[in-house]
Amino acid sequence: MNKYELMYITRPELDEEKLNANREKVKGIISQNGGEVVELSHFGKRRLAYPIEDYREGVYTVITMNGNHDMVNELERQLKLNDEVIRHMVINIDDKK
Numbered sequence: 891m892n893k894y895e896l897m898y899i900t901r902p903e904l905d906e907e908k909l910n911a912n913r914e915k916v917k918g919i920i921s922q923n924g925g926e927v928v929e930l931s932h933f934g935k936r937r938l939a940y941p942i943e944d945y946r947e948g949v950y951t952v953i954t955m956n957g958n959h960d961m962v963n964e965l966e967r968q969l970k971l972n973d974e975v976i977r978h979m980v981i982n983i984d985d986k987k
Contacts, residue, residue: 891956893928898969898978899948902935912974913951916965923964925957942976954983 900912917927933950942948962980969978 891958893983894955894957894962894980895983896953896980898975899950900974901976902945902947902949904949904974909949919965919968920955920957920961923961925955925961927953927955929954945976948976
C-alpha cells in the first residue's frame with residue numbers, strides 16, 4: 891500500500907450538512923476500494939487563485955490515505971462524476987521522498 895494525499899475543492903454555496911455528506915461519501919469510496927483514511931483536514935472556504943467554472947471561492951478538504959493504484963483510479967473517477975467537486979488532485983506521498 892502506498893500513502894496518498896487527496897485535495898479537493900467543493901462549490902462554495904454548499905451548507906455544512908452537504909459538505910459533511912460529501913466528505914463521508916469520499917471516505918466511503920476509499921474504504922470500499924481497500925483504502926484507509928489516515929487523516930482528514932478541513933481548510934474551509936478560501937479564495938481561489940483563478941476562477942474555476944465561474945467560482946471565485948471554494949471549500950478545501952485534504953485527506954491523507956493509504957491505498958493502491960486501483961483505489962486511486964476509482965476515487966478519481968467518482969470525483970469527476972460528483973457535481974459538487976469543482977477540482978481535485980491526488981498525489982503519491984511516497985514518490986515525493
